[in-house]
Amino acid sequence: MYDVIVIGAGYGGVTCAALLAEEGHRVLLLDKNEQPGGKAMTVRAAGFGYELWPIAGGPADGSKFADLARVVGLDPDDVILLPAEAGEFRYIRPDGTTAVVPFSARPAADPAAAVRLPQDLGATEEETAGMMRLVAGVFSMPEDEIAALDTQDAATWVRDLGIGRPLESYMFMLFNLLFVVAVDRLPASEAVRTLRDFFAGGGGRYHRGGFARLAEAAADHVVSRGGEYRPGTTVTTLLVEDGRVVGVSTPTGELRARVVVSNAGIQPTVLHLAPDGTFPPDYVDRVRSLEPSWAFVGQRYTLDTCVIDAPMILRFSDDSWWDTERFARAESGDWPEDPLLFITTPACYDPDLAPAGQQMLLAGTMCSPDPDSPMNEAAIAQVDRLVRANWPDVTQHLVKAEPFTARHASVASRAAVVPGQGGECIGLAQVIGQCGATKPAVTAPVPGLYFCGCDAGGYGCGTHQAVDSGFNVARIVSTALAGAEATHA
Numbered sequence: 001m002y003d004v005i006v007i008g009a010g011y012g013g014v015t016c017a018a019l020l021a022e023e024g025h026r027v028l029l030l031d032k033n034e035q036p037g038g039k040a041m042t043v044r045a046a047g048f049g050y051e052l053w054p055i056a057g058g059p060a061d062g063s064k065f066a067d068l069a070r071v072v073g074l075d076p077d078d079v080i081l082l083p084a085e086a087g088e089f090r091y092i093r094p095d096g097t098t099a100v101v102p103f104s105a106r107p108a109a110d111p112a113a114a115v116r117l118p119q120d121l122g123a124t125e126e127e128t129a130g131m132m133r134l135v136a137g138v139f140s141m142p143e144d145e146i147a148a149l150d151t152q153d154a155a156t157w158v159r160d161l162g163i164g165r166p167l168e169s170y171m172f173m174l175f176n177l178l179f180v181v182a183v184d185r186l187p188a189s190e191a192v193r194t195l196r197d198f199f200a201g202g203g204g205r206y207h208r209g210g211f212a213r214l215a216e217a218a219a220d221h222v223v224s225r226g227g228e229y230r231p232g233t234t235v236t237t238l239l240v241e242d243g244r245v246v247g248v249s250t251p252t253g254e255l256r257a258r259v260v261v262s263n264a265g266i267q268p269t270v271l272h273l274a275p276d277g278t279f280p281p282d283y284v285d286r287v288r289s290l291e292p293s294w295a296f297v298g299q300r301y302t303l304d305t306c307v308i309d310a311p312m313i314l315r316f317s318d319d320s321w322w323d324t325e326r327f328a329r330a331e332s333g334d335w336p337e338d339p340l341l342f343i344t345t346p347a348c349y350d351p352d353l354a355p356a357g358q359q360m361l362l363a364g365t366m367c368s369p370d371p372d373s374p375m376n377e378a379a380i381a382q383v384d385r386l387v388r389a390n391w392p393d394v395t396q397h398l399v400k401a402e403p404f405t406a407r408h409a410s411v412a413s414r415a416a417v418v419p420g421q422g423g424e425c426i427g428l429a430q431v432i433g434q435c436g437a438t439k440p441a442v443t444a445p446v447p448g449l450y451f452c453g454c455d456a457g458g459y460g461c462g463t464h465q466a467v468d469s470g471f472n473v474a475r476i477v478s479t480a481l482a483g484a485e486a487t488h489a
């Protein structure tokens, strides 16, 4: 009998598990994968350390990952890498020339960069002033005003600030990259909260030893605090007795706990793991109707020389960002000339992640989350075309190109349980109706079950949202356990 079983060692699950173990609760952490990190796991093979797809973190400086490092006994200054040259934006201007704009993971060290960026992208003085108003507004907006933007779409909110075309393309590209949803469906409230963190802390964080290094340390921390971590263990069913979740079934037997926290995704948990009749029918209907984020699809390139010297590259034009209409166009096969391209090179952050003189770069673009969508093949072809055209040395020095699709994302993380779902990049989509006050609740409508990870309990970009959720859900579960103990006493 455990206090808490956590299903899933993604960044949401490991954070929650480590915090509850740190508090002295008896925690069992289960994951179907052989290693922690979920979608952000780090693979180590043939002298390389890499994620399955491009992953870097934001905010970079002052992030929740630094808090997690402290909890699990690591020095954030040692494990969290914040390069002064974290990467570069490559903006393809309407005349076809490219503006290369470097960015830092320590924006506080170079405050003038915020003014240089609009100029480098070709914004007019008036448009630059609009951008400065946007930045100032994001920092000064009180919480009640932010909450009121839950139903306002981020694209209209940005356009109304009059920042002009290049800066609009920049902002919309960021929204696509951070949330992987249509810019006209993203709530401005989620955008403002996240931008505030990015404007203060920058982007382009990575972790020494691989992005999942902190997830691995968190799983170890569970064990060092008297808990258990069982990799390679798939939960097949939730155990429900007398209207309460009391544990889980696995292929090797039943495991019981006072509380179960699922990091496996709300849809897979409710529609796949829970026995029929566990939840009220209207809740099941609502869960079925929830929308996933889009996927991110592309290729890993193993090279016998170093071709790229920037840890992270974001390449975009005025046609790269997608709203609902542009996504539909690409889904039907009509792709823009320059789809958004996101590249990371782990060894540019940490040289120990590749054999000397070799390199692995990971490149991707947006795609349908449907593991069976033909858009997956099209996205890989687009990524390959752009990578080879812009870095011709890749073709000459290619050792291996390995595609990754929405199907791979589903296998590494959540089951596909609703048509068109499974390969989502983030988790549930951060769209109007699924964010802020209308975000699905952490507490399931059956006692003993909670959700953590990107689907509930946090805000922000990808892994950061997962860790934010892990902290918040641990607090909620801890309070529930204390309340149950007090009642029992």
Ligand SMILES: Cc1cc2nc3c(=O)[nH]c(=O)nc-3n(C[C@H](O)[C@H](O)[C@H](O)COP(=O)(O)OP(=O)(O)OC[C@H]3O[C@@H](n4cnc5c(N)ncnc54)[C@H](O)[C@@H]3O)c2cc1C
Binding pocket: 007, 008, 009, 010, 011, 012, 013, 030, 031, 032, 033, 037, 038, 039, 040, 053, 054, 055, 056, 057, 058, 233, 234, 235, 236, 263, 264, 265, 268, 295, 296, 297, 364, 409, 412, 413, 414, 415, 424, 425, 426, 427, 452, 453, 454, 455, 461, 462, 463, 464, 466
């Ligand atoms: C291609 C791609 C690129 C991305 N790039 C970035 C990026 O640059 N920056 C960023 O911050 N984020 C990025 N993300 C998003 C980020 O990785 C995710 O949003 C985040 O890692 C999700 O964390 P999570 O805790 O919600 O769940 P997940 O990482 O999805 O973890 C869920 C865990 O639950 C386990 N599980 C599921 N079902 C079961 C079961 N039945 N039994 C046992 N275990 C189970 C899974 O194995 C998995 O380990 C990217 C994602 C993808 C796919």
